[in-house]
Amino acid sequence: MNHIFLVCKRFDGKKFEENQAAKKSVGIIIAFSFNKGAIQEVARLKNQDNLIIELITVEQIIPIAKKPKLTVTFNDLGLDNKELREIEFIATGESDAGIEFYAWDFAYQAENGFKATIMIDKDGKQSHKFKTGSFQIAVKVVDNDGLESLEIIDLKVNGEIKREG
Structure with missing residues (x-):
């Protein structure tokens, strides 16, 4: 010095x-x-x-851009009359730039990449019905600077619901 x-x-x-x-x-x-x-x-x-x-x-x-933070929670809404389990997903994004939208891929497969089932969701709240089985759901948050984060949920539905991973 x-x-x-x-x-x-x-x-x-x-x-x-x-x-x-x-x-x-x-x-x-x-x-x-x-x-x-x-x-x-x-x-x-x-x-x-x-x-x-x-x-x-x-x-x-020069502010260094930071990816938004993403948290996803879910609630089991029970079975419908067709024995499908309805799950409510709630995505919460945090970014200094503000959140622009959320996108959802309810049939996510890593090898195929993210393919949005729902593209522009301003609220971050979706419900989806599942039959018995294992599923991967991907949620993407995009902030006002265009930066994004991805959360992948491994879901197993069988009489009861639990989150794995």
Whole structure:
């Protein structure tokens, strides 16, 4: 870190001295993240040498897009008159950008990829009827930045319903 001190002073010695005397920042370091050693060294320079150096992460300058978070829960609504089990699915997405929509694939097969049965669901709530058997349901959430997350549910229906996995 001492080389930062020298670089700042060499770049504009007069401004360096003014900022140091006024207890202002004499330099800025921009990085994706800072380890404990860098943070401690900047603190040491401030405390021992009266040098203030700002540590700024790239994310503070340019927000880094983050995929939305997705949680899916379900409720067993019981059997209908055709002995089909009705399940209510509730998808909850979280994103700083806001949620645009949910999409549902009630016959999901990993090898075929996501093929939406229901494409644009603004509420994140769907009911579907199942006969006895094993099923994979995929739910996708898309945020207002166009980023998405996928949740796959392994469902086994046989007299009672339980979530596996």
